Amino acid sequence: MAEGLIAGLVVFVLASFIGFEVINKIPPTLHTPLMSGSNAISGIAIVGALLVAGDRNWSLTVILGLIAVVLATINVVGGFLVTDRMLQMFKKKEVKA
Amino acid sequence: MAEGLIAGLVVFVLASFIGFEVINKIPPTLHTPLMSGSNAISGIAIVGALLVAGDRNWSLTVILGLIAVVLATINVVGGFLVTDRMLQMFKKKEVKA
Amino acid sequence: MDFLPSSIQLSYLVASALFIIGLKQLGSPATARKGNLLAAIGMLIAIVATLLDQAVLNYEMVLIGMAIGSAIGAIMAQRVEMTAMPQMVGLLNGFGGAASALVAVGAFWKVIHGVNAIPVDETVTIILSVLIGGITFTGSLLAFVKLQGLISGSPITFPFQQPFNITLLAGFLAGSAYLIVNPKDTTVFLALVGISLLLGVLFVLPIGGADTPVVISLLNSFSGLAASAAGFVLMNNMLIISGALVGASGIILTQIMCKAMNRSITNVLFSAFGSGKKVEGSTAAGIEGRALRSIDAEEGAMMLGYAKSVVIVPGYGMAVAQAQHAVRELADQLERLGVDVKYAIHPVAGRMPGHMNVLLAEANVPYPQLYDMDDINPEFDRTDVALVIGANDVVNPAARSDAGSPIYGMPILEVDRAHHTIVIKRGMSNGFAGVENELFYKDKTMMLFGSAKEMVTQLVSSVKEL
């Protein structure tokens, strides 16, 4: 278990480095879409929710998991769609400019 | 084992992303030191060599490991020192400029 | 808690890579939309891979849950106004945090009903996940409620707030320690959940409505960390990686906002945990009696129409009034007359980073016409008219000159260097930082009082008649 923890830590640290490098390059123009886009990504909690909700036997765990599934799905779907709506505007411009 | 392989793959992919992001930002001025510096880092094979050479009982493995230790140490020590020598020159300038 | 089969792990790796590439592509307007799509595809892969896991048996319920969530999410995304983006992100963010917390609670329930002893590190990660997820949930919801105007946006404080917060935190730590020793104590666990939720509320309560975007960005970072924590609970790289990416992105955006407001993160954090002593009276003495020059739209249109170069400086007021389309039209009309029109975008104009960019993009303003602060400031000397539309703090010269001002040191758009400045706002009320603005009293400044949309529309029709 402690093994897994450290393996997880390694992955976490590396991913954080990537996050900092990648995000730091994004220009201010795109900060609002970035915020909502990364917010959509944080909906990845849905994966955890699915794993927890998947049990056949009803239990508190499953119920909590199902609520989590609904909430996380809202986060994911809403986040990506709203980001796309914003970016669509940027896109249009490009063709014009 | 296949588990470990995938865990390793995850780490490898993440580290590669970091490498690309970080290195891409380095200006041409510093490419030669970068080359020799990253070459020194590739001497990390010394860690593998130590693990392989460490056995108390003599065997072909240990002998190969020891040779690897010598070669990797040359790579590491030579690499970092020569990079430092180069960078020292850049350093001096900075104070002057 | 068991390791997942290889194919799922590999799908997770692909999904993570898509997230990273997607975020990278979000870095340029030309590729941003594709980047968002890639990230969405990554999410889809992650979800499908998870559904194929043998741990997921309860398909019907799960799919129904996802269908409900998708429907709600899609409707929300369609309905929301572009000006309401900050609260939208806040709300979605709260849902994400809640999901992470629920996952941790669910995992807790599973382990305490299992037969095995519960390892310490599992308890620790569960507690952490509940804490971060809980704070994210209630904090984001409260921020949403404030921004949406459902409750007053002004900082809410009460006596002994600081000691109370500290007591709560201490209680949380004590409870955690207890739970680590007695992992199966449900009451203590529920108490910890309760404290986490309460902390989220207390975290956001003392923060003024205008500061909330910073907090939302920070909570966005938290929601990422919550997902990572959930990943540690479930030993799932997918969650850990995506969570870390979001965590980093939120922290960077928070830093950028703080820097542009010339406040430190710790300042925002501490004033958040402390009491809101934000709203201060005017400092610049001697302003009161001074004269303003007020003009009407016709005069304004004359000045603009006969100028060689005009720089438009939009601010929060333009967002509130939804005036962006009118502004675009004004620019079109001016360009028709041969005027050179540029937009100057301050990094914290509005209430979100990039707020103005999104609004102007919505109104079809070509983005090469938008200039960053550093690029446009040297231009003001050569600008005939700077047209300030509902901006205040970001053009306040006190930031440059008045060391006593709360915004002192914040870099500003130097509109006072232009030959003339026209300021559109409804009255003389202050901006977000609550300080007087000497700019309005300068000789070169003309005030055009009224709501941004109305005024700009009037300008447009007057310019048309020139």
Place this chain on the structure above:
Amino acid sequence: MDFLPSSIQLSYLVASALFIIGLKQLGSPATARKGNLLAAIGMLIAIVATLLDQAVLNYEMVLIGMAIGSAIGAIMAQRVEMTAMPQMVGLLNGFGGAASALVAVGAFWKVIHGVNAIPVDETVTIILSVLIGGITFTGSLLAFVKLQGLISGSPITFPFQQPFNITLLAGFLAGSAYLIVNPKDTTVFLALVGISLLLGVLFVLPIGGADTPVVISLLNSFSGLAASAAGFVLMNNMLIISGALVGASGIILTQIMCKAMNRSITNVLFSAFGSGKKVEGSTAAGIEGRALRSIDAEEGAMMLGYAKSVVIVPGYGMAVAQAQHAVRELADQLERLGVDVKYAIHPVAGRMPGHMNVLLAEANVPYPQLYDMDDINPEFDRTDVALVIGANDVVNPAARSDAGSPIYGMPILEVDRAHHTIVIKRGMSNGFAGVENELFYKDKTMMLFGSAKEMVTQLVSSVKEL
């Protein structure tokens, strides 16, 4: 093959983070030295942590080995000339590759003498590690030997080279397949080792001496991948992460060099595996009979001393002649006379990326005086004298105009736009790409024949007398 204890794993994580931060800091001249130091500290941590592993028992021998290696490395680092950097990196790189390959061979020996069955993926990673390590080893050594001038630098080809290489590769694949089925077959394994070493030689053999830096950079990338492969063999994150970092860095540098030479990586790779049809005769017809204007150092000094602006364009010849100190002195003298002196650095001037930067830094040229190609090219129109010192291909106008030239399309420094151009070189021999340079025959061009160091020193003394 077993997992390492937590504290060691954590040290590895810290060491990896130091590598990353170190590489980041290598990105700016101000922090680069500190970055290198950080990376070295990371390496130290990794080594110490490994020595504390219980698997390492044979302390004395290991420490002796490290002492020997350190001594050799330190001496090499001290002795090497700055101009000999490419071969130094090549040599060190070869050692690193050899170490990785030896680790894999050692691991193979250990497993075949173990009692357990050998899992397929372990065999695969070992084979991979041997292949990459072996190629890196012999390839780098050969590149070193070529660059050092121990053997001729010209491409070496023999009949049926291509089919032979393909046969070898096929043999390697067949052997690998066999070994996966019969993991304990030592003969086949040794054959694979042999083929790997041979492939390294064959990889570099057909590559011209001047192309070798690209190959060294690519092999540097390989040595990183070799370390990663060894990491997969030993299940060691430290090796995997650092290997990936180095792999990425090598690939990026290779790409940069290729792009600046207007060749694709695949072109370099394939012409490497194919035969060297590099050295072509002159293409620009009608050059032969044309007149050159040759001047002596005194005339050159007059032109330089009375110019308002001079741009110095160093190339490989300056490196060979070790003329950088003299060049610096010349610049000093000219500046004393009020001349504005800039250096124009082409991305592939010399034989390594950043080669000129290192040399000029050695000679104490302040780096704000160095201009990238894109920044300096628009300046040439306003430049009185462009002083080309031992550069050839990077200033060859054929790259712009002559679609048949092998360097056509390569971006160049446009010295022919300057009012006058002075070219210092020893004779009329061609540069690396082996093509004639029309620049030398232009009316505005003066040739100053002689070795770079001598000529520049003469220029210095003549300028002093002005």
